[in-house]
Amino acid sequence: MALTEQTRAAAAEIIARYPAGRSRSALLPMLHLVQSVEGSVTAEGVDFCAEQLGITHAEVGAVATFYTMYKRRPVGDWLVSVCTNLSCLLRGGEDVYQRLSGTLGVGHDQTTEDGTITLEHAECLAACDYAPVMTVNYEFYDQVTPDSAEEIVDALRRGERPTPTRGGPLCTFGEASFQLAGFADPRPEGVAGPGVGDPSLAGVLIAEAGGWKPEDGVAGAPPLTPLPSTAPPSAPAGATGAADQAPPPASATGATQTKVN
Numbered sequence: 001m002a003l004t005e006q007t008r009a010a011a012a013e014i015i016a017r018y019p020a021g022r023s024r025s026a027l028l029p030m031l032h033l034v035q036s037v038e039g040s041v042t043a044e045g046v047d048f049c050a051e052q053l054g055i056t057h058a059e060v061g062a063v064a065t066f067y068t069m070y071k072r073r074p075v076g077d078w079l080v081s082v083c084t085n086l087s088c089l090l091r092g093g094e095d096v097y098q099r100l101s102g103t104l105g106v107g108h109d110q111t112t113e114d115g116t117i118t119l120e121h122a123e124c125l126a127a128c129d130y131a132p133v134m135t136v137n138y139e140f141y142d143q144v145t146p147d148s149a150e151e152i153v154d155a156l157r158r159g160e161r162p163t164p165t166r167g168g169p170l171c172t173f174g175e176a177s178f179q180l181a182g183f184a185d186p187r188p189e190g191v192a193g194p195g196v197g198d199p200s201l202a203g204v205l206i207a208e209a210g211g212w213k214p215e216d217g218v219a220g221a222p223p224l225t226p227l228p229s230t231a232p233p234s235a236p237a238g239a240t241g242a243a244d245q246a247p248p249p250a251s252a253t254g255a256t257q258t259k260v261n
Ligand code: FES
Pocket: 083, 084, 085, 086, 087, 088, 089, 123, 124, 125, 126, 127, 128, 129, 131, 132, 133
C-alpha cells in the first residue's frame, strides 16, 4: 500500500472522529480510505487498518468481505454498476447489463484490459422509481436503455465525464472513495445538480391531485386515488390514448381502496 504521510494523516483524522477507546468504529471509513489509495482492499490495506485500529486481521477481513462496496480486486477509474434487481429487471436492467458486458468485453466484477472501467451487477440501488438505473462511482444515471448506457461508457472511454442524471458531476473511484471515507468533495459543483426527479415526486403529485394533505394523515386518504396509466404496447396506431389517460371507473375494474381509519 502506498502509505504516504498524507494517508496516515487522513487515517488519524478519521480515528479522531470517534470517542477514545472506540477507534474500531472507524473501520468502515478506514476501508474506504484504503480503497481511495489502492483501488481495492488489499492485504496491505487490511494490515494497515488492523494496525491503526488495534483489531485483528480477521476482524478487518470479516467486514471487508461482507459489504459489496469494499472491493477485493482492483477497480478501474470508473465503477459501472448496473442494477438487475426486481424493479430494474422488469424494466430491462438485464438487457442493459448484457449490452455493457458485450461492449466492454468483461463480466461481473471484471475490469477492462486498459484498467479504466469495472463492470458489476448490482442489487437494488435504492432508485427503483427510476428503473432501470446504473451508477458510475455511485452517481446515478436514471431510466437507462442499452443504447444510452453504451453511450455513457463510450464517453468514459473517450476520457469524458458524462453528466449524471442527479447529484454532482462525476469523480474517479479513488476520489469517490475518499469522500466515502468522510472527506468533503473539494469541488464547489460537487454538491450541485438536481437531487430529486419527477418519478420521486409522482406520489406527492397524485396525492395533491386527490386533495390529500399531510395534515389529513392516513385516515384522510381519498377513497380512490386516481393513478395515471400509459397506453399498452398493443394500442392501435392512431389511437389518441385519451381513454388510457383517464383513470377507469372503479365499477369497470372492480378496484376498491379500503380507507384506513
Ligand atoms: S431494483 Fe433497481 S434500483 Fe431498486
